[in-house]
Amino acid sequence: MEKVSTAGYLVLGLIDRLGEATPYDVKQAAQHTNAFFALPHTQIYVQCTRLVSVGYLDEQQEEHGRRRRLLTVTPEGQAALRDWADSGVDTQVEARDVALLKLYFEADPERLARQQLTAHEELLARYEEIAGQAEGLDPGPRRTLRFGLAFERMQVDFWSGLIADA
The missing domain is CATH 1.10.10.10 (Winged helix-like DNA-binding domain superfamily/Winged helix DNA-binding domain)
Known part of the structure; x- marks a missing residue:
């Protein structure tokens, strides 16, 4: 091969x-x-x-x-x-997220979190809208959409927590 x-x-x-x-x-x-x-x-x-x-x-x-x-x-x-x-998959995931990089270098956490929360809530809403029409999707895209929903919910939870901690 x-x-x-x-x-x-x-x-x-x-x-x-x-x-x-x-x-x-x-x-x-x-x-x-x-x-x-x-x-x-x-x-x-x-x-x-x-x-x-x-x-x-x-x-x-x-x-x-x-x-x-x-x-x-x-x-x-x-x-x-x-x-x-x-075949198998290397489980190491590379998250290339500019917001996390800025957070690492001590950007204003509350301001950054509010920006990110808005962005991820909007993306979550879009994914939820797609999920409402997912019946026609092939299994592969439907499964990756499920991951996208879980990922965006995690992002909303993470950035909301930073705001609560501020």
Whole structure:
């Protein structure tokens, strides 16, 4: 099996979900994973080219018009994606949160907490709205939405606690 980065598996998985996609389609679909795994748009094109070169994607180019690259997952790509999805995960989570970094460097905790509380309450409300319509979602997105709800509730609880401590 070829060495593929996590970003590569994200691209492979999105194309597999879409059935057929251009790199632009992948860029649009990647917006749905940004809350838990951001993918810089520059990586999309790099990963598409790499996945074609290792045989995990087939590429057809339109002969007329914009000559878009249409990508589909090969059987080898589907097998690699399944193997990756079923493999173990390093449990170390990297929280790249600017607010926590500012808190670490002693920003005004009450002011920061109020800003963050508002932002996380708004995001929680959006997730709850999506959850109200989640019946039509595939199982994977529904499960990650469940995580998003729990995460935002934890954020609201954490920042509320800082305000109460002030």
